[in-house]
Amino acid sequence: MPKRAYSCGIDAAIDVVGGKWKVLILWALHDGARRFGELRRMVPGVSEKVLIQQLRELEADEIVHREVYREVPPRVEYSLTALGVSLNAALEPLSAWGKRHMAHIESMRERQPV
Amino acid sequence: MPKRAYSCGIDAAIDVVGGKWKVLILWALHDGARRFGELRRMVPGVSEKVLIQQLRELEADEIVHREVYREVPPRVEYSLTALGVSLNAALEPLSAWGKRHMAHIESMRERQPV
DNA sequence: GCCCATACTGACCTGGAGGTAGGTACCTGA
């Protein structure tokens, strides 16, 4: 999704974090490095392919760091870069808002299954 | 998109604000009520159908308020509710992050057209 | 020799968000 230009900061941020599972991935990395398998378990519902894909995109955006340990069986650890940490911090108020109004949102969704 | 349950606050928020143009709409409503036509001009690229659709969803989530003036030609004004104002405030840090790193993001996108 | 686990890759397919294009109703003003 290579946009021409961003009309404001927020859609630049969304371009980075807009994947279906990316915020969940960031959240899972909040407290330290995680192995691929751990992430898969921590983000229930992702397929392997998409998890890898989104991790690669986050890596390309320099949000996460990928460390490969040449062992057998292979071990790969993902962690947040400084940029990733700052992004996570910027997401916190939105997360707090969501948590505060979660019940309200869910009740809306039940009434109107769109 | 009626999800069963939200794993954390952030994906509840994303469920509300996840439409392609919703944050831009919120942003456009930041400083007061706007008419439908104004919004269409302020959010370049949206089709009428989708703009209406997303406005209706935001209305159902009680993020925006829709005021109809029975005039001819018709006039309809959209404005943020208290909940909408709080959501907008929660988005501000993310917007600031995006603005701060916009150049970086754009350069990544140019190199890797995915 | 065979299976196990990990962390992938690649081909193929599908659902649904979003885009396109036409139509509606209303009154005004020329």
Add this chain to the structure above:
DNA sequence: TCAGGTACCTACCTCCAGGTCAGTATGGGC
């Protein structure tokens, strides 16, 4: 009488993010 402006609605279509499933390399354990 007919174009003009506003705020919609509806049917149809496209496209791609994401999902499914199969396959790969490696070495250890039995």
